[in-house]
Amino acid sequence: MDITIPRGYQFAGVSANIKARPNTKDVSLLVSNVPAVAAGVYTQNQVVAAPVVLCRSRTPMSHARAIVINSGNANACTGAQGDRDANNMCELVSGSMPDMESADVLVMSTGVIGKFLPMDKVEKGILAASQTLSSSTDGFLAAADGILTTDAGRKITSRSCQLGSREIRIAGMAKGAGMIGPNMATMLCCILTDAPLTSPQAQQLLTTAANVSFNNISVEGHTSTNDTMLLMANGQAGGAPLTESELAEFAEHLQSMCIELAKKIPADGEGATHLIEICVRGANNEQDARRVAKEVASSNLVKSAIYGGDPNWGRIVSAAGYANVPITISKLSLTLNGIALFAAGEPLSFDTKVASQAIRDNFNTVIELTIGDGPGECHHWTSDLTVEYVRFNSEYTT
Amino acid sequence: MDITIPRGYQFAGVSANIKARPNTKDVSLLVSNVPAVAAGVYTQNQVVAAPVVLCRSRTPMSHARAIVINSGNANACTGAQGDRDANNMCELVSGSMPDMESADVLVMSTGVIGKFLPMDKVEKGILAASQTLSSSTDGFLAAADGILTTDAGRKITSRSCQLGSREIRIAGMAKGAGMIGPNMATMLCCILTDAPLTSPQAQQLLTTAANVSFNNISVEGHTSTNDTMLLMANGQAGGAPLTESELAEFAEHLQSMCIELAKKIPADGEGATHLIEICVRGANNEQDARRVAKEVASSNLVKSAIYGGDPNWGRIVSAAGYANVPITISKLSLTLNGIALFAAGEPLSFDTKVASQAIRDNFNTVIELTIGDGPGECHHWTSDLTVEYVRFNSEYTT
Numbered sequence: 001m002d003i004t005i006p007r008g009y010q011f012a013g014v015s016a017n018i019k020a021r022p023n024t025k026d027v028s029l030l031v032s033n034v035p036a037v038a039a040g041v042y043t044q045n046q047v048v049a050a051p052v053v054l055c056r057s058r059t060p061m062s063h064a065r066a067i068v069i070n071s072g073n074a075n076a077c078t079g080a081q082g083d084r085d086a087n088n089m090c091e092l093v094s095g096s097m098p099d100m101e102s103a104d105v106l107v108m109s110t111g112v113i114g115k116f117l118p119m120d121k122v123e124k125g126i127l128a129a130s131q132t133l134s135s136s137t138d139g140f141l142a143a144a145d146g147i148l149t150t151d152a153g154r155k156i157t158s159r160s161c162q163l164g165s166r167e168i169r170i171a172g173m174a175k176g177a178g179m180i181g182p183n184m185a186t187m188l189c190c191i192l193t194d195a196p197l198t199s200p201q202a203q204q205l206l207t208t209a210a211n212v213s214f215n216n217i218s219v220e221g222h223t224s225t226n227d228t229m230l231l232m233a234n235g236q237a238g239g240a241p242l243t244e245s246e247l248a249e250f251a252e253h254l255q256s257m258c259i260e261l262a263k264k265i266p267a268d269g270e271g272a273t274h275l276i277e278i279c280v281r282g283a284n285n286e287q288d289a290r291r292v293a294k295e296v297a298s299s300n301l302v303k304s305a306i307y308g309g310d311p312n313w314g315r316i317v318s319a320a321g322y323a324n325v326p327i328t329i330s331k332l333s334l335t336l337n338g339i340a341l342f343a344a345g346e347p348l349s350f351d352t353k354v355a356s357q358a359i360r361d362n363f364n365t366v367i368e369l370t371i372g373d374g375p376g377e378c379h380h381w382t383s384d385l386t387v388e389y390v391r392f393n394s395e396y397t398t
Numbered sequence: 399m400d401i402t403i404p405r406g407y408q409f410a411g412v413s414a415n416i417k418a419r420p421n422t423k424d425v426s427l428l429v430s431n432v433p434a435v436a437a438g439v440y441t442q443n444q445v446v447a448a449p450v451v452l453c454r455s456r457t458p459m460s461h462a463r464a465i466v467i468n469s470g471n472a473n474a475c476t477g478a479q480g481d482r483d484a485n486n487m488c489e490l491v492s493g494s495m496p497d498m499e500s501a502d503v504l505v506m507s508t509g510v511i512g513k514f515l516p517m518d519k520v521e522k523g524i525l526a527a528s529q530t531l532s533s534s535t536d537g538f539l540a541a542a543d544g545i546l547t548t549d550a551g552r553k554i555t556s557r558s559c560q561l562g563s564r565e566i567r568i569a570g571m572a573k574g575a576g577m578i579g580p581n582m583a584t585m586l587c588c589i590l591t592d593a594p595l596t597s598p599q600a601q602q603l604l605t606t607a608a609n610v611s612f613n614n615i616s617v618e619g620h621t622s623t624n625d626t627m628l629l630m631a632n633g634q635a636g637g638a639p640l641t642e643s644e645l646a647e648f649a650e651h652l653q654s655m656c657i658e659l660a661k662k663i664p665a666d667g668e669g670a671t672h673l674i675e676i677c678v679r680g681a682n683n684e685q686d687a688r689r690v691a692k693e694v695a696s697s698n699l700v701k702s703a704i705y706g707g708d709p710n711w712g713r714i715v716s717a718a719g720y721a722n723v724p725i726t727i728s729k730l731s732l733t734l735n736g737i738a739l740f741a742a743g744e745p746l747s748f749d750t751k752v753a754s755q756a757i758r759d760n761f762n763t764v765i766e767l768t769i770g771d772g773p774g775e776c777h778h779w780t781s782d783l784t785v786e787y788v789r790f791n792s793e794y795t796t
Contacts, residue, residue, distance in 0.1 A: 046720070047725070078744075222698065308791070318475075318511060322621035387785045393699055394707075395708070
């Protein structure tokens with residue numbers, strides 16, 4: 001696998017037996033060799049996990065050195081003990097590394113809600129991770145594996161881009177397959193770059209990228225307590241701050257990489273057999289388009305129809321109708337995998353078998369919905385609702 | 399079955415082969431022998447079926463004579479043809495009955511979206527129904543059966559109540575098992591009474607009752623295009639208008655009957671193995687409590703956990719957290735079937751096996767969630783999300 005590792009970072013992923021399954025990586029450490037700027041975007045759930053509270057209080061920042069992540073336990077709904085544990089994780093990292101302060105460390109947790117962290121295991125894991133740090137591809141992959149929970153596979157992206165005379169490198173990793181609802185940054189995601197960015201620049205770039213990527217994905221629409229997306233930029237590509245046009249180009253790269261990573265989550269949604277892209281156009285504004293896309297994506301009726309290869313378009317149109325967004329029925333049109341099913345408020349005749357086969361034959365299903373003639377547009381990605389999803393989620397903790 | 403039929407009504411339910419399954423009742427007719435007041439509450443979906451448009455323009459009214467209902471076809475998303483067909487159904491009813499105007503008739507349709515009504519079959523059905531009208535229990539039951547679609551069984555309620563010196567009778571029928579979302583009046587429901595009510599009284603009574611019953615149920619939260627709830631009152635109990643205290647007593651009866659009917663819908667939710675009652679307390683106001691209850695009820699993670707007998711309370715607390723309602727974490731408490739799982743923002747230790755068994759052993763699951771110390775409270779009823787629900791809804795039209 002061809003991975004571009006940004007300059008000046010080291011990685012580790014180790015098994016600390018926090019997860020029930022033995023010998024599965026569950027503690028990851030990402031370290032910048034020099035102070036980096038760091039920006040964050042977080043869950044909008046009011047019930048937030050302890051690591052979110054901690055990170056939110058620290059970002060944006062210009063002295064970030066490390067991100068420590070454990071999987072298998074979300075450290076959410078854990079009260080004051082949870083706050084102490086999150087803080088302790090940062091201290092364990094800084095204590096095991098030279099020249100690092102606890103305040104330079106960010107922390108993420110993911111896994112089951114409402115259990116206290118097994119801090120003895122976490123401590124051993126952090127120590128082991130700090131001793132196996134590496135700037136190699138293997139190190140990066142180990143870290144990307146250590147953040148997974150119910151994911152079927154790792155979710156990574158990397159690229160090298162030429163900005164003027166400078167080669168900038170960007171790499172990212174994400175996790176998520178369930179409890180995925182589009183309200184920010186669903187799940188965990190770390191993007192690392194060696195670009196020289198200021199912390200306000202990093203924050204704005206990240207917020208914008210989250211808005212077109214992780215904010216537009218869902219599995220079942222349940223916003224988690226732990227969603228966190230962090231961007232670190234350590235400037236090790238060298239040179240002067242990015243010019244305005246270089247920044248714009250960087251933003252484009254960042255957005256397309258975030259979309260690429262974000263789509264991997266519903267594509268790997270628990271039990272998913274289809275990645276559904278919902279394109280809403282003609283809304284009065286982007287927010288309205290987003291609401292309609294979210295309602296369609298949240299409809300179990302739409303999602304189970306796609307699972308069954310059923311072009312039951314009435315479910316899609318009716319979901320759009322309860323999104324609390326102005327809709328001009330006479331301008332309402334729908335295509336499914338390019339086949340027109342409903343146009344200008346009237347049903348079209350179409351070959352049900354052909355439409356059904358077009359769903360069955362493709363992992364990707366594209367729903368295009370026009371709701372008026374405004375400029376608002378949104379692309380949302382979700383998974384289908386399958387028998388396997390229900391089976392899996394009825395057996396999670398017990 | 400002991401059913402109290404209000405005075406001055408006749409009923410019929412016949413098979414017109416609109417539904418695919420042969421010899422299944424699919425046209426129902428409810429007739430008041432004298433002009434009655436009628437009130438309606440309708441879906442808040444912007445994409446509304448033709449019969450909803452028609453009824454909405456007529457209620458509240460004081461000259462209602464009949465409600466005609468077909469199942470098997472929703473007459474939704476059918477454009478101008480759909481409007482003509484709905485109007486035609488009213489004309490077919492008035493044409494087959496003496497002394498009735500088309501404008502005295504209300505109409506409901508339920509079934510698949512986006513297909514034109516087979517008006518030849520509908521016409522034969524209405525004629526047959528008009529010729530078999532009866533004030534007997536059998537007539538009432540036939541009508542209650544004719545409105546069903548994916549329901550496992552009929553949903554009816556009736557009672558006789560003594561208001562002062564007067565005996566007032568009330569009877570109701572409802573249908574619904576899927577596409578059930580709490581935004582009014584989900585599904586179809588007709589309540590008939592012989593009480594003397596004015597049409598503004600009828601409208602206010604119905605709106606209030608809908609708010610504590612049908613507005614607080616869901617199966618998957620998908621608001622349908624056809625939701626309609628009608629109340630007819632023909633005054634055949636005799637006597638003067640109800641006094642204020644009689645009206646209050648009537649309202650209580652109506653509300654408890656609506657709750658009884660409404661609960662039958664998620665209890666019969668497609669594939670359901672549990673009826674889940676979500677009680678939210680301590681909100682700043684009723685609307686906030688309602689939002690939290692709705693988010694919990696809409697969470698596939700919560701619903702599939704109950705299906706699996708899994709007391710995974712983190713899913714419940716986190717769903718409450720993204721309802722956009724102020725929550726005081728330190729006052730957040732949760733019990734599941736009476737077992738305290740989370741209190742004052744801290745996890746409690748409990749016996750997982752006992753909690754799981756309490757879910758498995760009961761069809762009813764009660765989730766009690768306190769989110770603060772305000773006066774706002776709401777009771778919402780929903781079904782669990784099961785493998786059978788997904789299987790069923792992936793095979794609906796094709």
